[in-house]
Structures are given as structure tokens and as C-alpha cells.
Amino acid sequence: MRPVVLRTPRLRLDLPVPDDAELVTRYCQDPIFERWLTTPWPYTRTDADAFLGTYVPSGWRSESELTWAIRRAEAAPLLGVVSVRETQREIGFWMGSEHRGAGFMSEAVTAVAEWVLGGGIPGSSTVFWRAVEGNVGSAKVARAAGFRRITPENPTVPTRDGETTLPAWYAVRERVADPRAEASWSDLLEVAR
Ligand SMILES: CC(C)(COP(=O)(O)OP(=O)(O)OC[C@H]1O[C@@H](n2cnc3c(N)ncnc32)[C@H](O)[C@@H]1OP(=O)(O)O)[C@@H](O)C(=O)NCCC(=O)NCCS
Numbered sequence: 001m002r003p004v005v006l007r008t009p010r011l012r013l014d015l016p017v018p019d020d021a022e023l024v025t026r027y028c029q030d031p032i033f034e035r036w037l038t039t040p041w042p043y044t045r046t047d048a049d050a051f052l053g054t055y056v057p058s059g060w061r062s063e064s065e066l067t068w069a070i071r072r073a074e075a076a077p078l079l080g081v082v083s084v085r086e087t088q089r090e091i092g093f094w095m096g097s098e099h100r101g102a103g104f105m106s107e108a109v110t111a112v113a114e115w116v117l118g119g120g121i122p123g124s125s126t127v128f129w130r131a132v133e134g135n136v137g138s139a140k141v142a143r144a145a146g147f148r149r150i151t152p153e154n155p156t157v158p159t160r161d162g163e164t165t166l167p168a169w170y171a172v173r174e175r176v177a178d179p180r181a182e183a184s185w186s187d188l189l190e191v192a193r
Contacts, residue, residue: 003060004120006068008111011104013068013082016056020069020078024048027080027096036135037094038160059083066121070095070108082108084116089127093141100137106144113145117175126172130157133167139188147171148181149188 006013016024028043040047059065067083080095082105091112095105113127129147131138149171156165169188173181 001060001063001066004066004115006111006115008107010072011107011111012071012073012076013108013111014071014074015060016052016067016069016078016081018049018052021045021048021052023078023096024051024081027094030097033094036132036138038158039094041160063121068108068112070104079104080108082112084112084121084127086121089116089121089124091127091129093138103144105141109141109145113147113173117173126174129171129173130155130168132157133169135169136189139169139171139185142171143182143185143189145173146177146181147173148178149184 003015005015022045025043025045025048028039028048033039033043034041055065056067059067063086065083065085067081069078070080070082071078078096079099080093082091082093084091091109093105093109116124116127127147129138129142131142149169152170155168155170157168158165171184
């Protein structure tokens with residue numbers, strides 16, 4: 001598939017490119033990435049170059065993982081990244097620390113989920129989200145993007161080295177918004193919006 005550009009009221013989602021390497025390297029030093037993500041740790045410039053030069057373009061070509069840069073405008077600095085994996089249509093994301101709390105990620109994740117479910121990936125009727133248990137920031141994004149919490153039999157995510165798993169939270173977003181979605185988060189995110 002050729003990379004697709006998505007637009008939201010405040011954002012442009014487009015292809016992450018090799019020129020984004022410096023920012024990606026800096027953002028991925030964030031200590032919370034060690035805990036919540038499976039990005040390499042410690043994270044080096046070589047990791048960013050491989051991600052942007054090889055992993056991202058080959059993911060689009062093979063449709064194994066579609067990755068977008070989150071920007072305010074064309075050619076503007078990268079703020080964060082959102083992606084969807086073909087298997088399970090699983091969404092993943094991170095935002096550079098200085099750009100958090102402005103609702104950007106909720107806006108970006110909503111746009112990607114709606115694009116997937118609206119025919120961007122033909123035949124997709126669901127998009128999944130999962131996060132290491134305790135990742136409240138990520139859960140709030142999933143809630144804001146209309147995902148509904150589900151509890152599969154063995155809710156886990158693999159660790160960075162792939163050798164073990166951690167307990168996880170799961171949620172799903174369907175084509176037609178589920179009216180129970182908002183309430184499904186109440187035990188986890190007690191404080192109502
Ligand atoms: C999770 C993350 C992407 C949120 O990015 P963001 O740009 O702040 O998201 P938004 O501005 O759309 O915020 C959505 C909500 O989450 C809240 N939030 C964001 N980060 C938070 C955190 N670390 N702890 C608690 N709440 C958080 C915001 O206040 C907002 O709350 P509201 O819905 O009550 O208004 C960002 O914190 C991040 O990159 N975390 C590290 C990587 C990560 O965990 N990725 C997800 C892996 S599953």
C-alpha cells in the first residue's frame with residue numbers, strides 16, 4: 001500500500017521520514033517508554049534511522065504495519081507516532097513528552113481508527129487497543145477515541161524481549177460506535193470527564 005495522508009481539524013498524519021530521526025531519537029529517551037512500550041531501550045540514533053529508513057517504509061509496502069507521523073502541518077516537526085498492525089488491526093502510539101495533554105493523540109487515534117473501519121484496510125470491522133496494565137494515559141486516549149473495554153481470557157502483552165508477558169488492558173472499537181463504550185472504562189478511570 002502507498003502511504004496515506006490523513007487530516008484532522010488540527011493535525012496532519014503522514015509518512016515518518018529519515019529527516020525525523022533527530023526528534024524520534026530525543027522523544028524515545030523518555031523513561032516512561034521503558035515501562036509502557038517495546039521500543040528499543042536504551043534508544044539510539046541508529047534505532048531511529050532503522051525505524052524511519054527501513055521499518056516504516058517496509059511496513060507500508062507489505063501492509064504489515066502502517067505508521068503515521070503526527071504533525072501540525074505538512075513538513076512540520078514530528079510530534080508523535082501512531083500505527084496500526086495488520087494482524088488484529090492493533091493500534092499503537094506515542095507522543096513526544098512536550099506535546100502531551102493537548103488532546104492530539106486522541107484526535108490522531110480517532111482519525112486512524114475511523115480510516116481503518118471506513119474501508120482504509122478493506123474488510124476491517126474492528127480495531128484493537130491494548131496496553132500494559134496501569135497505563136492510564138493510554139487508556140484515556142482509547143476511551144476518548146471511542147474504544148470499549150473488553151476482557152479476554154488471558155489479557156497480556158509481550159515484554160520488550162518477547163520472552164515473557166505482562167498483564168494488560170484491552171479494548172475494541174467497532175465501525176458503529178458502541179453506546180456502552182464510555183461506561184466500560186468507569187472502573188478503570190474512575191474520574192468522569
Ligand atoms: C499515552 C500518550 C500517547 C497520551 O498522549 P497525549 O497527547 O497526552 O494524549 P491526549 O492529549 O489526547 O490525552 C488524552 C487524555 O489522557 C490524559 N493523559 C495523557 N497522558 C497521561 C498520563 N501519563 N497519565 C495520566 N493521564 C494522561 C490526558 O490528560 C487526557 O485526559 P482527558 O481525556 O481526561 O482529557 C502519551 O502519554 C505517551 O506517549 N505515553 C507514553 C507512550 C505510551 O504509553 N503509549 C501507549 C502504549 S499502549
